[in-house]
Amino acid sequence: MTEKIALVGTPCEMLTAAKLQHYTQSPIEYKIGLFCMENFSYSYLSNLMSQYDVDYDDIKKFRIEKGFGFLTLNDDSQIKIPISDLQDVVRKNCNICVDLTSEKADISIGSIGSADGYSTVIIRNEKLDEIIQKAIDDGYFEVKLLSEKQEKILKRLSSNKKKRNLENIEEKESRSKPVLYMRDVEMSHILDENMVSNFVDLKANVIDNASCVHCGGCEYMCPYDLIKIDDTKPFTTKKCPDDCHACFIICPRTYTPDKLKFDNKKAIGEYTSIMSLKSLKDYPTQDGGVITTLLEYLMENEYVDKTVIVDKKEDQPWKPYAKLTDDINDVIAASGTKYSVCPVFKPLKELKEEGK
Structure with a gap:
């Protein structure tokens, strides 16, 4: 039986996960998205x-x-x-991201809009709405309603990011290649383009166009194990077959299928409910400990078997790496924002290889 996985990640990683669910039989059961204004280059941040x-x-x-x-x-x-x-160490791909609140996640969590010690929680999945209510009833969370003022602050900041980066996209397209994930084209055109595109096209349109988000989706999807990504941009170890299009299809910066397209008139996307939560567990975490407590609840009650989290390397402080775990102690140890990115789909590739 396929293991059910919870994935915690940034908005761009949530789009990759949503595309995986759209195009494949994905092990991802729940997508837990973070609020994210931008991420930083680890090496440039170190210099700063x-x-x-x-x-x-x-x-x-x-x-x-x-x-x-x-x-x-x-x-x-x-x-x-x-x-x-x-701002001088922000990753270039962040300047074309229109998503502050992980609109393609099942649940989005961040500190914007909430009082100290609480997290703003946007639920976009009816089943998770029920799970959160059960967790509140079971004494895992304290809940508050967001005030009208708090919700306006969140929506204003999200709208500002959309406006700013839509302008960046327009400027970028005027001097280089199109930003494919925001192109408003028919699904038939997307399917046609997907079927004639491979890593060469991914490299030209995304990687060499300063649009790669370093998520590792391309490495995960490659059926020939030709794509590698670690501290580098994605690269191939040898020529890809002409009839393989997996990496191009799954990348969050190539064409977005109709079902997943962003409605930029909606500041924080579609959602079923929004609230402010605080964990009632005694975890040494920031922003209310909501993500840590939610993962504990999901695993304890067998809604998921394991979770992908981002931890810090012991030999390189604050250097992020992704791991798959079913141990709540690992989740607690990995709590807190890292502000740099890593290939979050790498552990799922390892899981897929174990199942072969």
Whole structure:
């Protein structure tokens, strides 16, 4: 029997996961999306830290709010970095992302709009709506309604990101290749393009066009194990067969099928309910501990068997890597935002290979 997986990730990773569910028999049962304004290059961020005489080893917590990045060091001292400095290390692909709230997830979670210690939760899946209510009744969460003012703040920030990056897309298309995932074309055209495109086209339109999100979906989908991605851009170890189109189809920056297209008139996408939650579990987490507690509830009650989480490498502080686990202790240890990306679908590739 196929294992049921919960995947935690950024908006672009949620789009990859949604495309996997749309086009394939995916092991992903629930998509748990993060609020994300942008991500940072790990190497460039490391260089920026050195300008502030900070080593990654010294950082205990990293948060972005109110126009600053706040670094809490191991000695509990704090360093404040202006968001303008952080903008210089933002990954280029983030400038064409129109999604702040993980609109293609089943549930989206972030701190924007909620009081300290709480998380804003947007539920987009009726079954998860029921699960969250059960978890509240079972004493896992404390719930508050978002005020009209709090909801307006969230929608305003999301709309601003859409507006800003739609302008970036227009400017980018005026000087280089089209940004395919936002192209408003008929599904018949998408299918035709998918059937004549392979890694060569992916490289030309996405990877070499500064649009790759480093999710690892292409590596996961490659049936010939020719695509590799780690600390590099995706590359092939040898020529792809002309009749294989899997990597191009699944990439979140190639054509988006009709069912998954963004409605940019809706600030935070489609949803069934929105609320503010706080975990009633005593976890040493930030932003209410909601994701950690939700994953515990999903695994304890066998809604999922395992979850893909992003942890930090022991030998490279704050260097993210994805892992698949059924151990809540792993989930607790990995809690907290990393602000850099890694190939989150790599553990699913390993799971797929184990099942061969």
